[in-house]
Amino acid sequence: MSHDPAKTARIDFEPAGVEVQTIPGESILDSARRAKVRIASACGGRGICKSCIIHFTGGDIPPPSANDRDFFSSSKLGRGWRRACQCSAIGDSRIHVPARARAESARMQVDGSEFWVQPEPLVEICTIELTRPSLAYPKADFDRLVDRLSMEKGSREWTIDPETLRSLPATLRRNHWLVQVVIFENEIIAIQPTQTRLVGLAVDLGTTNIGIFLVDLHSGNTIASTGIENPQGIYGSDVISRIGTAAQHPEKATEMHRLVVDAINQAATSMCEAHQLATDQIVDIVVAGNTAMHHLFTRLPVRGLGLAPFTPVITRAMDFKAREICLKSAPGARIHMIPNIAGFVGGDHTAMLIGISAHTESRTIVALDIGTNTEISLLHQGTITSLSCPSGPALEGGHISCGMRASTGAIEAISIAGDSLRIKTIGDTDPIGLCGSAVVDATAAFFLAGGLNHRGKIARDYRHTVLQ
Amino acid sequence: MSHDPAKTARIDFEPAGVEVQTIPGESILDSARRAKVRIASACGGRGICKSCIIHFTGGDIPPPSANDRDFFSSSKLGRGWRRACQCSAIGDSRIHVPARARAESARMQVDGSEFWVQPEPLVEICTIELTRPSLAYPKADFDRLVDRLSMEKGSREWTIDPETLRSLPATLRRNHWLVQVVIFENEIIAIQPTQTRLVGLAVDLGTTNIGIFLVDLHSGNTIASTGIENPQGIYGSDVISRIGTAAQHPEKATEMHRLVVDAINQAATSMCEAHQLATDQIVDIVVAGNTAMHHLFTRLPVRGLGLAPFTPVITRAMDFKAREICLKSAPGARIHMIPNIAGFVGGDHTAMLIGISAHTESRTIVALDIGTNTEISLLHQGTITSLSCPSGPALEGGHISCGMRASTGAIEAISIAGDSLRIKTIGDTDPIGLCGSAVVDATAAFFLAGGLNHRGKIARDYRHTVLQ
Numbered sequence: 001m002s003h004d005p006a007k008t009a010r011i012d013f014e015p016a017g018v019e020v021q022t023i024p025g026e027s028i029l030d031s032a033r034r035a036k037v038r039i040a041s042a043c044g045g046r047g048i049c050k051s052c053i054i055h056f057t058g059g060d061i062p063p064p065s066a067n068d069r070d071f072f073s074s075s076k077l078g079r080g081w082r083r084a085c086q087c088s089a090i091g092d093s094r095i096h097v098p099a100r101a102r103a104e105s106a107r108m109q110v111d112g113s114e115f116w117v118q119p120e121p122l123v124e125i126c127t128i129e130l131t132r133p134s135l136a137y138p139k140a141d142f143d144r145l146v147d148r149l150s151m152e153k154g155s156r157e158w159t160i161d162p163e164t165l166r167s168l169p170a171t172l173r174r175n176h177w178l179v180q181v182v183i184f185e186n187e188i189i190a191i192q193p194t195q196t197r198l199v200g201l202a203v204d205l206g207t208t209n210i211g212i213f214l215v216d217l218h219s220g221n222t223i224a225s226t227g228i229e230n231p232q233g234i235y236g237s238d239v240i241s242r243i244g245t246a247a248q249h250p251e252k253a254t255e256m257h258r259l260v261v262d263a264i265n266q267a268a269t270s271m272c273e274a275h276q277l278a279t280d281q282i283v284d285i286v287v288a289g290n291t292a293m294h295h296l297f298t299r300l301p302v303r304g305l306g307l308a309p310f311t312p313v314i315t316r317a318m319d320f321k322a323r324e325i326c327l328k329s330a331p332g333a334r335i336h337m338i339p340n341i342a343g344f345v346g347g348d349h350t351a352m353l354i355g356i357s358a359h360t361e362s363r364t365i366v367a368l369d370i371g372t373n374t375e376i377s378l379l380h381q382g383t384i385t386s387l388s389c390p391s392g393p394a395l396e397g398g399h400i401s402c403g404m405r406a407s408t409g410a411i412e413a414i415s416i417a418g419d420s421l422r423i424k425t426i427g428d429t430d431p432i433g434l435c436g437s438a439v440v441d442a443t444a445a446f447f448l449a450g451g452l453n454h455r456g457k458i459a460r461d462y463r464h465t466v467l468q
Numbered sequence: 469m470s471h472d473p474a475k476t477a478r479i480d481f482e483p484a485g486v487e488v489q490t491i492p493g494e495s496i497l498d499s500a501r502r503a504k505v506r507i508a509s510a511c512g513g514r515g516i517c518k519s520c521i522i523h524f525t526g527g528d529i530p531p532p533s534a535n536d537r538d539f540f541s542s543s544k545l546g547r548g549w550r551r552a553c554q555c556s557a558i559g560d561s562r563i564h565v566p567a568r569a570r571a572e573s574a575r576m577q578v579d580g581s582e583f584w585v586q587p588e589p590l591v592e593i594c595t596i597e598l599t600r601p602s603l604a605y606p607k608a609d610f611d612r613l614v615d616r617l618s619m620e621k622g623s624r625e626w627t628i629d630p631e632t633l634r635s636l637p638a639t640l641r642r643n644h645w646l647v648q649v650v651i652f653e654n655e656i657i658a659i660q661p662t663q664t665r666l667v668g669l670a671v672d673l674g675t676t677n678i679g680i681f682l683v684d685l686h687s688g689n690t691i692a693s694t695g696i697e698n699p700q701g702i703y704g705s706d707v708i709s710r711i712g713t714a715a716q717h718p719e720k721a722t723e724m725h726r727l728v729v730d731a732i733n734q735a736a737t738s739m740c741e742a743h744q745l746a747t748d749q750i751v752d753i754v755v756a757g758n759t760a761m762h763h764l765f766t767r768l769p770v771r772g773l774g775l776a777p778f779t780p781v782i783t784r785a786m787d788f789k790a791r792e793i794c795l796k797s798a799p800g801a802r803i804h805m806i807p808n809i810a811g812f813v814g815g816d817h818t819a820m821l822i823g824i825s826a827h828t829e830s831r832t833i834v835a836l837d838i839g840t841n842t843e844i845s846l847l848h849q850g851t852i853t854s855l856s857c858p859s860g861p862a863l864e865g866g867h868i869s870c871g872m873r874a875s876t877g878a879i880e881a882i883s884i885a886g887d888s889l890r891i892k893t894i895g896d897t898d899p900i901g902l903c904g905s906a907v908v909d910a911t912a913a914f915f916l917a918g919g920l921n922h923r924g925k926i927a928r929d930y931r932h933t934v935l936q
Contacts, residue, residue, distance in 0.1 A: 138777035138811065143784055162766065162788050169769050169781055298630065301637050309606035313637055316611055320630050343606065 009089040013037045014057065014096045022089045028054060029084040032097075033234050040101050040405065044236020044245055045085035050401055051237075053101050056080035060091030100404040100433040119220030122336070123184050123283050126152050127194050130177040141169050145188075149181065160188040161332030163323065167191065182283050182330065189332030190283055199223065201268055201282050201329070204348060205260070205289030205297060206230060207239050207372035212267045214275070217284065224271040231259040232296070238372060238390060239292040240306065246296060247303040256296050257325070265328045279328040288338040290346030290373055291315075298337060299325065310343030344388040349375040358384055404433035414441040416449045477557040481505045482525065482564045490557045496522060497552040500565075501702050508569050508873070512704020512713055513553035518869055519705075521569050524548035528559030568872040568901040587688030590804070591751050592651040594620050595662050600645055609637050613656075617649060628656040629800025631791065635659065650751050650798065657800030658751055667691065669736055669750050669797070672816060673728070673757030673765060674698060675707050675840035680735045682743070685752065692739040699727040700764070705873075706840060706858060707760040708774065714764060715771040724764050725793070733796045747796040756806040758814030758841055759783075766805060767793065778811030812856040817843040826852055872901035882909040884917050 009022050011031060020035035029052055032039045043049035047067050056062075057080065064077045065086045072081055084101075128148050131137065139147075142165060146158045160168070171179060171191045182190040182198065198218065204211035210230050214223045235242045235256055246253035265279075272279050287297060291312050295302045298318060304311040318337040322329040338347030338354075352369050353359075358379055365379040374391040377384050404410050409432035413424040423438075425431045434442070446452050451462045477490050479499055488503035497520055500507045511517035515535050524530075525548065532545045533554045540549055552569075596616050599605065607615075610633060614626045628636070639647060639659045650658040650666065666686065672679035678698050682691045703710050703724055714721035733747075740747050755765060759780050763770045766786060772779040786805040790797040806815030806822075820837050821827075826847055833847040842859040845852050872878050877900035881892040891906075893899045902910070914920050919930045 133772075133777050133779040135777040138779055140780040140783040140808075141772070142782040146784070159787070160782075162786075162792060165781060165786075166768055169772055169779075300634055304601075304609070304637055309601050309603040311601040311606055311637075312608040313633060314610040314628075315608040316614070318630075318633075319627070324630060340608070 009060070010092045011035075011089055012058075012094045014094060016097065025088060027085050027088055028082075028095065031089065032084060037097065038102060038234075039084050039097055040237075041085065041234065042237040042241075043085075044238075044241030046236075046241060046244070047083065047086050050083075051101060051404075052084040053098060054082055054084045055096040055098060056082065057094050057096045059093030060089070061093065062087040062090045098432075099409055100402075119217060121198075121200065121217040121284060123182050123189065123198065123217065124153070125198060126181045126183065128152065128179055128181050130172065130179075132177055141172055145172075145181070149183075149188075153183070156186040158186055158188065161190075161321070163331035164188055164190055167331065182332075184284075184332070184334060187332065189334070190280070190330035192281075192330075196281060197277065198283050199272075199277060199281050200284040200286070201264075203264060203285070203287040203289075204351075205287055205293045206348070207242075207290065207293060208233065208237065210260070210263065210267075212264060212271070214268070214271045214277075214282075223275055223277075226267050226271060228263055228267050230293075231263050232256045239290065240390070242296065243292055243302045243306040247301070247306055253296065253302065254299070257299050260293075260297055261325055261327055265326075268328060280330045282322075282329040283333050285322055285327065285329060285333060285335045286338065287335055288347040288351035290348055290371075290375075291340045291343050292346070294337060294340055294347055297325075305343050312340055312343050315340040315342065341386055344373065345375050345386045349377065349386065349388075353377060353384065400434060400439060402433045403439070404435055406435040406437070409433070410435035411438040414438050414445050416445045421445075477528070478560045479503075479557055480526075480562045482562060484565065493556060495553050495556055496550070496563065499557065500552060505565065506570060506702075507552050507565055508705075509553065509702065510705040510709075512706075512709030514704075514709060514712070515551065515554050518551075519569060519872075520552040521566060522550055522552045523564040523566060524550065525562050525564045527561030528557070529561065530555040530558045567877055587685060589666075589668065589685040589752060590652060591657065591666065591685065592621070593666060594649045594651065596620065596647055596649050598640065598645040598647075609640055613640075613649070617651075617656075621651070624654040626654055626656065629658075629789070631799035632656055632658055635799065650800075652752075652800070652802060655800065657802070658748070658798035660749075660798075664749060665745065666751050667740075667745060667749050668752040668754070669732075671732060671753070671755040671757075672819075673755055673761045674816070675710075675758065675761060676701065676705065678728070678731065678735075680732060680739070682736070682739045682745075682750075691743055691745075694735050694739060696731055696735050698761075699731050700724045707758065708858070710764065711760055711770045711774040715769070715774055721764065721770065722767070725767050728761075728765055729793055729795055733794075736796060748798045750790075750797040751801050753790055753795065753797060753801060753803045754806065755803055756815040756819035758816055758839075758843075759808045759811050760814070762805055762808055762815055765793075773811050780808055780811050783808040783810065809854055812841065813843050813854045817845065817854060817856075821845060821852065868902060868907060870901045871907070872903055874903040874905070877901070878903035879906040882906050882913055884913045889913075 008024060010019060011022060012019050013032065013035065016037050018035050018037050020031050022031050027045065029039060029041060029045050039054065040051040042051040061080050062082070064082060068082055068086045069077065071083065126149060128145065130144055130148055133139065142160060149158060168191055175193050178194055180192045180194045180196055181188055182192065197216065200215045200217050202213040202215055208230055210228050211225065212228070213225045215221070216223050232242055235245050235252065242256060246256055268282065269279055289297060292302055292305055295305065295313060300313045304313065317339045319334055322333045322335050323331060327335065338351050340346045341350060349369055352367060356367060361379050367377045367379065369375045370391060372391065373388055375386060375388045377386040406412060406426060408427035409429050410426045411423045411431045411434050412426050415422045423431060446458065451458055453459045476492060478487060479490060480487050481500065481503065484505050486503050486505050488499050490499050495513065497507060497509060497513050507522065508519040510519040529548050532550060536550055536554045537545065539551065594617060596613065598612055598616055601607065610628060617626060636659055643661050646662055648660045648662045648664055649656055650660065665684065668683045668685050670681040670683055676698055678696050679693065680696070681693045684691050700710055703713050703720065710724060714724060736750065737747055757765060760770055760773055763773065763781060768781045772781065785807045787802055790801045790803050791799060795803065806819050808814045809818060817837055820835060824835060829847050835845045835847065837843045838859060840859065841856055843854060843856045845854045874880060874894060876895035877897050878894045879891045879899045879902050880894050883890045891899060911920065911924065914926065919926055921927045
């Protein structure tokens with residue numbers, strides 16, 4: 001049978017049981033993305049990690065790429081093992097995605113030690129009753145509202161969000177001229193029935209996970225919180241992969257932006273529904289993320305973050321209308337982006353420093369935020385010194401030959417007791433690979449067993465039964 | 469031949485030579501609109517004016533509606549005369565659109581007595597040179613710009629339009645770190661190469677015609693001006709028709725908005741091209757129109773303008789980003805809407821009062837703005853009293869049985885000399901109907917000939933050869 005790589009083919013992905021028609025030239029990884037078959041890809045398809053390993057089990061098997069020939073043993077190549085980012089279909093085929101390459105949902109905890117804060121929302125609320133318009137008093141709806149508002153709140157240069165203004169006449173009449181006005185600075189951002197509960201949305205935009213919190217603006221209490229995976233993961237698990245892809249392909253940057261906004265919208269909508277809230281009761285939004293997540297979320301170019309001297313577009317606080325990026329909320333609601341510190345120390349770290357009141361702290365403290373990227377700040381004598389280093393790829397198996405994320409089947413704990421190696425897997429199932437905590441555990445166990453030299457490498461002359 | 473009104477049919481419009489497939493239930497007027505065959509419609513299709521008269525000259529002729537039976541003589545009905553808004557196709561047919569119903573371009577003059585004003589643009593310009601980023605100075609692009617700008621212009625709470633921020637890194641690098649910054653209040657609204665000429669757009673948004681002026685913001689001179697028809701005319705020539713249609717059909721309000729924005733974009737683009745300007749050199753825009761045009765342009769609901777007590781949504785000045793309504797300009801350019809006075813005295817009248825410095829005028833003056841709607845202000849002892857009345861439909865033939873707009877074939881002047889009636893038509897062609905100036909002339913001529921009574925009606929016992 002002869003193959004024409006310019007033609008499309010059919011791939012059956014196992015065990016998902018999903019079939020997809022390929023596009024000529026597209027990598028298997030991209031075909032899988034289109035078919036929503038999740039294949040792990042720590043480096044985002046650049047061919048430098050080992051996470052997207054697949055097994056051709058039938059049909060036409062593409063010849064191995066030079067890169068894959070260096071990567072796999074000839075025996076494995078012969079049996080149909082490839083990396084999904086390094087080959088394209090040459091005809092109909094069946095592909096088995098092994099357990100450790102299935103980018104399944106990682107175990108996730110969204111915890112926060114709830115501590116009481118005096119809520120100081122940026123929005124103000126004012127209940128207003130207006131007289132009905134008449135021939136004797138035919139003043140425009142907005143102008144009458146402003147007259148009344150100035151009586152209640154004092155004179156300001158009142159403005160109104162245009163979208164809110166469009167709904168003003170109908171809202172006033174439907175509510176019999178008695179409404180609740182939501183104000184940000186001197187702008188009216190929403191008009192609602194009185195007693196409408198006002199909520200805020202706080203988003204911790206991580207490279208791997210996104211934490212979303214719905215907060216009551218009256219009490220300051222968290223109404224609901226949820227953790228979701230950052231769906232940009234299909235473009236690489238580390239920020240460098242995503243920066244590279246976004247800088248080279250503007251349309252993929254747009255797609256990364258859309259993926260995150262859609263995911264937050266979906267999570268916020270279901271949290272609202274569960275608490276009998278409408279998304280237009282969200283009147284204020286705050287987002288913290290590392291600089292790359294910040295730029296992708298606000299649709300700023302990320303090219304500068306990928307090249308020395310790693311210049312961000314902006315580090316200052318940013319403030320813009322949520323509807324400009326289609327985030328569901330009250331029509332005039334704003335998103336406040338926590339300011340970044342530098343290219344690789346982002347707003348998430350700023351948020352942590354604010355959270356521990358670093359600006360008023362007099363003790364010497366080291367504050368760590370361990371994530372896909374780890375940022376560390378040293379607070380000492382009124383100075384804060386920050387640095388960052390990538391940690392996720394190492395901890396999550398991106399560059400470890402048997403590494404994987406912390407999902408079912410991952411070895412999460414290792415110890416050596418006498419002659420035996422003890423392991424514990426997530427879900428207590430058969431082991432598939434090592435997740436981050438096992439890498440740390442293994443290092444510790446081998447060190448304690450005397451098997452590591454001073455450089456952290458396995459000592460050349462070391463012999464132990466568990467290491468045979 | 470039997471007809472199924474639920475089926476589509478083909479209409480040939482003569483003399484345009486345009487063919488269109490109908491949609492079941494659609495009026496001939498709506499079919500013509502879709503096919504871009506222009507049929508005059510002073511009342512916007514409500515069946516109360518006489519402007520959309522058509523003649524079925526072949527094919528299946530629909531039976532006359534009750535409304536048309538009251539309107540036409542049975543002889544005319546028998547010969548296939550109908551009003552386009554009062555009937556639908558019942559089968560393939562050929563329709564002749566008579567000359568006076570062809571909504572051809574009216575004669576238009578866009579004149580302005582150019583008087584010298586000291587330009588006081590709302591935008592500021594600042595030329596800035598930045599140092600290149602380096603590992604020793606890796607500050608974010610925007611933050612470095614702000615530092616430099618604060619040195620030049622003093623410290624402010626500088627913000628930047630998000631769309632402008634997105635283009636900032638590329639613009640800085642393309643221009644070797646030397647740029648021109650355009651500022652509105654404390655917001656950076658555009659970043660351009662140095663020496664870029666900055667222009668403003670002034671729009672006089674009339675019900676019938678739109679005047680568009682491109683102004684050099686450095687000198688205050690008008691670079692170019694043009695007059696175009698308001699394309700909303702297909703929804704009626706007077707504001708009442710358009711308000712009614714827009715209030716009842718939100719999708720038609722959206723369409724009216726889009727028609728005006730597209731028309732202004734097209735005119736602005738060709739004026740810019742003719743003067744080697746790009747539309748993103750437009751950094752400030754001011755729009756004046758009557759309250760209905762103002763609301764339709766800004767996508768505000770107009771329902772209140774059509775019902776007593778004729779309440780506008782807003783009369784105060786409004787200010788919003790041009791891109792929110794897709795008007796071509798610099799990314800962060802704003803549109804300033806001249807404030808309205810009341811439901812039927814709009815920003816166009818305010819502009820006229822500003823133009824004559826009404827606020828500092830000490831003489832007693834009557835100021836008139838004659839258009840489709842006429843507004844009159846009396847300036848007396850520091851008080852300005854304004855009123856408005858519709859005038860266009862009368863002047864443009866909307867409710868006159870032989871009336872038409874001032875296009876080729878319209879009688880524009882009438883006088884009585886002895887026993888003979890003298891007429892002058894536009895284009896010196898055969899007369900088709902009367903335009904506004906002829907209505908005024910006829911009234912004057914008959915009055916001078918002693919034929920009008922004190923109520924302006926033709927005297928019952930008056931006999932004159934030219935009136936036989």
